[in-house]
Amino acid sequence: MSESLSNVVYLSIFVIASAVTVFKFLALRRDPTPTLALTAVMFLTASPVYVLASPAGYRAVGETLDQPSFATLPVSLGILACFAYTHIITFLMDQKLREDPGALRRVVAKWTAAYVTAALLMVALFSSADLSDPADPLKFNTHYADDPLVLAFLAVFLATFGCGTLNTFWRCRRLTPEDPRLQHSLKVFGVAMWFVFGYIVLNVPAIALAAFGNHSLDTVALWGNVTGVTGFLSMCYGLSGSAVGHWLRERRDITALRPLWDLVVGGIDEELAFSVRSARSTLLTSNVTFNLHRRVIEILDGMRALRAWVAPGAAEAVYAVHARRQSEDPDQPPSLSEADLAAAATATALRDAVDRLHAARRQRALEGRPGHPHPPAAAGRLPGEDTPAGAERDRLLRVAGALREPLVQAALQALRNDRAAIAATPH
Structure with a gap:
């Protein structure tokens, strides 16, 4: 040289x-x-x-x-x-x-x-x-x-x-x-x-x-x-290669989980978070492994808090929309795996539950009543609640990635249309 x-x-x-x-x-x-x-x-x-x-x-x-x-x-x-x-x-x-x-x-x-x-x-x-x-x-x-x-x-x-x-x-x-x-x-x-x-x-x-x-x-x-x-x-x-790669993957996963955290923790009850400021921090000096584990735990706590607001049939709406699309084009191979479908169903149920909770809060505020709204008597299910602890990170990453998927948007729209139709039906 x-x-x-x-x-x-x-x-x-x-x-x-x-x-x-x-x-x-x-x-x-x-x-x-x-x-x-x-x-x-x-x-x-x-x-x-x-x-x-x-x-x-x-x-x-x-x-x-x-x-x-x-x-x-x-x-x-x-x-x-x-x-x-x-x-x-x-x-x-x-x-x-x-x-x-x-x-x-x-x-x-x-x-x-x-x-x-x-x-x-x-x-x-x-x-x-x-x-x-x-x-x-x-x-x-x-x-x-x-x-x-x-x-x-x-x-x-x-x-x-x-x-x-x-x-x-x-x-x-x-x-x-x-x-x-x-x-x-x-x-x-x-x-x-x-x-x-x-x-x-x-x-x-x-x-x-x-x-x-x-x-x-x-x-x-x-x-x-x-x-x-x-x-x-x-x-x-x-x-350092494997350690740096592991660190980068954990930072990537923290970022990927952020929309789900914002939905079920930041947008519902920030008291579920250990620290809202550090949860939203992007500092390179932060303890990435700790922050990732904490993010998973906080999301799971938020999902448990939302469980009472999950509407019956909310998760099933995804499967119904997916089945209808498949029947319209039977020659097309299934585009989603069972895990991806379950993630889309969970994302739909969570987004719908958040909408219902916010609507109940707004109604309670309009009525001038203090305190938290009471959840409906009947609650639906959240897919994947029996997931082993070691697999939760992967499941939640799938759910976070599905939040804005067209299938989820279509299922939410179908739920809204069904509710509108029921509300318009004379009793």
Whole structure:
């Protein structure tokens, strides 16, 4: 990669890593676990590493400190720290190790000691080397390979980095979590380790030849940066992709349920809501999982409050309209599944119940009577009241999506026409 392209790539990764860092720390605030804490710290560490690794950042640090290649040290230590964190995360995800806290502490302490020892050696070797040549941000490894102290520095770095990366890959292959999302994350994470290891595979021969004055493989070493970047981006997806996807789905579902919440909670009795203001909030920092669960519970409470106002036959009107349409065109295959029909029937019954309740409230207000109106003696049914708790979210999403469907509008109009006809009939 050229220096200009490297600047764009590395600074773009900085933006991505920073965004993931914010996401992880917000998640950590809601769910403070060691694994999530290490993940958040890993991304927090990675963000400045990619700024320093960019040629622009690299040269800026060198000019500020009057040490052209100084940025290599914090970048190398930062990379080692990032992958040390990810390595330890795989231990924390191991169910067998978690069942034996003593064994977990010992293995974590062993690898932590190895990483800390390597970091101290790297600092000592780097500080003792003569690095007065003009900075070459992308070719430090091969440019200084003929310096024994720098060669030892690189040997310690790449050996520790390589052992940790391979062990992390091996542990990812061994772990078999029950959660399919976690399985997918570990699979991607393992693939990322191979890309990261590609950085080592491409750099070692180039450094070895450069140590003897042969720079024919310097370009190969540059391709190691490409595999390293690919590995880090894959790791970002492995550690955050499923979580971000889950978060986005929950936010999407909260938004999709909003019309149903407005109908049966906001438009009926806001006291059913835990907090009307937060229920209508779209802040990215809100606890999405909690808000989604709360929204489902509040909608169900609102539906129970409306049950007494559900008219007999309101839900059945949907099935009647649908059957009539099918009979008019028998060759047409059914356009709605049973679940969708039940959702449309529930939406019709709820919209009709809200209309009846509002009409009773208006009548009571016109008559100057205080208090709440009394529901009719006879009440209809709401389809899906026996739905298991785990399936309620999907059912309510279907109901929310059906509120403005043409079938529901037609069923409501049929109910109004029937009532008008009954009202016009002389008694």
